[in-house]
Amino acid sequence: MSLLKDWKLHIIVLFFVLIGEAIGVKQFNLGVGTVALFPMLYVLIMGGIVSFPKLKLMNETQMKRAAGILGISFLLFVAKLGSMLGPSLPKIFDAGVSLAVQEVGHVLGTIIIGLPIALLIGMKREAIGATFSIDREPNLAIISEKYGADSPEGRGALGVYICGTVFGAIYLAILAGFLGSLGIFHPISLAMGAGVGSGSMMAAASGALAVTFPNDAEDIALFAAAANLISTILGTYLCVFFSLPVTARLYEWLEPKIGRLRKEAAK
Known part of the structure; x- marks a missing residue:
């Protein structure tokens, strides 16, 4: 329940998701190939910035709670992939x-x-x-x-x-x-x-x-x-x-x- 009570953490996550989706996919041609940047990448970078200790935007407790939420999110992600694996076993x-x-x-x-x-x-x-x-x-x-x-x-x-x-x-x-x-x-x-x-x-x-x-x-x-x-x-x-x-x-x-x-x- 403590994960749900940390409203500041959830607001930050929602804010990052909205920014990432608003930016969307960006591609840059480097001549020999193209670099594709997508929303998850932006959110990872923003998350790294706000968790930088000197900025003091998030404390250690909130970072640990964020790690717990990430674990739950990946369980859902893996469950989704598992539902795709079964029908595609051939x-x-x-x-x-x-x-x-x-x-x-x-x-x-x-x-x-x-x-x-x-x-x-x-x-x-x-x-x-x-x-x-x-x-x-x-x-x-x-x-x-x-x-x-x-x-x-x-x-x-x-x-x-x-x-x-x-x-x-x-x-x-x-x-x-x-x-x-x-x-x-x-x-x-x-x-x-x-x-x-x-x-x-x-x-x-x-x-x-x-x-x-x-x-x-x-x-x-x-x-x-x-x-x-x-x-x-x-x-x-x-x-x-x-x-x-x-x-x-x-x-x-x-x-x-x-x-x-x-x-x-x-x-």
Whole structure:
């Protein structure tokens, strides 16, 4: 009931929604592609601004209540997607191999690309936690169980988790819209890529894709939800048995080489 009593929070949310809908969808041509901005993106940015501590527009209690409301909202969103998944199971089964393979990119992309970059910018064992996955809630639990929450690996995972929470949805929304405008990738492939294991990131990316491909909006939501579910379930096991051990082993091999290169460049 306390959620309903906080009238200031609900007024702010309603105000942001009205502003977002009033602005509508905006597209900017960058020459090589188009960036699509849509209402959810504006609301995310406005929410980040008003929750900035120095502005003192919202206190910590209100932010915690907002997080609770967000959780309820995503339950409704997931329920809606679930109602779409059932009737469309034949489509999902037809794309079964593709849905399974897309998880490989989520795992290997963070390790192969992320780990060397983390080492080049000076991270030590924090790089293991920061790059073995995209570090959402199940991945934080894995790192905490293996190394401890206050370990370097735990701090690296938590740092990526916070960055993903603050910037992830905005980044994926812009990236998905831009990649869709290039005309290189099929909209369903991009929809599968949007399912990274985070409800907010998936919603932002699939929303941008729906703006770019309005005729495929329903299938985009469907396949993004299916890919997100697979990433959450299958990705947990992949992180435990594959990506975390591989990242730790690669760190031991790469750190002496890349760390030495960075020290030599700094001289």
